[in-house]
Amino acid sequence: MMTQPNSFVWGVQHDTCPLELREALAKVSSDDVSHHLKNLGIEESMVLSTCNRFEVYGHGLNDGHSDALTYRLADMAGIKAQDLQHHMFHKTGLKMVRHGFGVAASLNSMVVGEPQILGQMKQAYKTSLDKGFAGPFLDRFASTAFKVGKRVRTETAIAREAVSVASVAVRLAENIYGSMKNTTVLLIGAGEMCENAAQHLKAAGVTDILVCNRSPERAQNLATRFDANVIAFDDMAEALSRADIVLTSTGSKTYVVSAEMAHAAMVKRNQQPLLFVDMAMPRDVDPMIHEQENCYVYDLDSLGQLAAKAQKKRNQAKVEAEAIVDQEVGVFMQWLTARQQSNTIKVLREYFYQAREDVLSKNLDAEEATRLLVNKLLHAPVSAVRRGELDKQTAAALEDIFTNDTNF
Known part of the structure; x- marks a missing residue:
């Protein structure tokens, strides 16, 4: 009896899974996941790991063995499979395609319409392709998903109405401090998220920006673009005492800012308030810092709650975007049916x-x-x-x- 290949997506995302579980999954190697799937007969796979989601897309002679994959990922992440089962989803066929296209269109993002997810999805596919885990199905799926993302951004107002995680972070700081002109902001990290934050900080009138990164070259490049000052990574602890606001987004697997560092900074600051906005996954800032007097820590989930208040303004654009997704899903499923019939x-x-x-x-x-x-x-x-x-x-x-x- 002939068996047709199945497509599936296994995942967790910001609105259904706690930050702690997403943080643990963010440390899992995508190569290890794809090799595991290949042993199960799933020839094609792609792992999308971002601040707000961890998703495994696959295509092969089974549907991904949802339970087996859950237990394997839990083992890789060092968490309980039972905890993961309560928060994961598993979609196949049409539902998988619609979900993936919605992700590319930023309809499932913490901040609907944010631009970063499309680039992250492209990078995930490139990694899969370079490692030999992508094939004809993922090639067509990914290229169509990228097309969907581009159409949604150019044919609807969803991008014009969107706000990024970084902009929400800066808006939070504005709500707390009022005028930002006399504040000192320390950026820890020099990637896309910190670059986005720097743009919003300059727009908010901040003139004193410090940039700290493990790579001095990247720190200098970012500082040059936004008229900021570079802080050596080894001097970060001292820089904390100078800052009023600390925005972080690094790729570190462990906390970059420890409770001890924050305590020492507060002593030097004479207990003046210090705001930490942690935009990283895994988190950069030890959450225990929030327990210290006059220290305030906001993480991605906190930012998501703030961003949700702005979602209503984008409802009409979202409806238009969903229509584009449905249209492209129909075209893709026609191609898939024809391919299966040909086989x-x-x-x-x-x-x-x-x-x-x-x-x-x-x-x-x-x-x-x-x-x-x-x-x-x-x-x-x-x-x-x-x-x-x-x-x-x-x-x-x-x-x-x-x-x-x-x-x-």
Whole structure:
């Protein structure tokens, strides 16, 4: 009996999964996940790991063995599988495609319309392709997803109405401090998130920006662009005492700002308030710092709650974006159906021609040859029917094919 490849997505995201679990999954190697899936017969896979989601897309001869994958990922992340099961989702076929296209369109983001997710998805696909885990299905799926993301941004107002995580972070600081002109802001990190934050800080009137990063070159590049000052990574602890606001987004697997560092900074600051906005995943700032007097720590989940208040303004644009997603899902599913039908026809032809070659090789007379050929051709489908492997719809379709064929 022929088995068609299945497509699936396994994942967790910001609105259904606690930060602690997402943080643990963020440390899992995408290579290890894809190798595990390949051992399960899933030839194509892609891992999308961002601040707000961890998703595994796959295509192969099973649906990803949801429970097995959950337990494996929990083991890799060092967390309890039972905890993960309460927060994960598993979608196949049409639902998987619609979900992936919605992600690319930023409809499932913490901040609907934010631009970073499309670039992150492109990077995830490039990594999969470079490592040899992508094939024809993921190639078509990813290229269509990128098309969806571009269409949504150019054909709707969702991008113009969108706010980024970094802009929400700066808005939070403005709400707390009022005017930002006399504040000193320390940026820890020099990637896209900190660059985005720097743009919003300058727009808010901040003139004293400090940039601290493990790579001095990247720190200097960012500082030059925004007229900021570079702080050596080893001097970060001292810089904390000078800052009123600390925005962080690094790729560190451990806390960059410890409770001890914050305590020392507060002593030097004479307990003047210090705001930490942690935009990283895994988190950069030890959450215990929030317990210290006059220290305030906001993480991605906190920012998400603030961003949610602005979502209503983007409802109409979201409806238009969802229409684009539905349209492209329909086109993609037509391609997938045609591809599967083509594979089915190929398998049938190969099966029938092989049966013919086997019979011809025996040099039988016409009557014996045709009887043997009929038996060979009927053996597999008849056996499947007798074993009850066909559901009623498939059995009825098979009966229809042979009773309504007028070519004989």
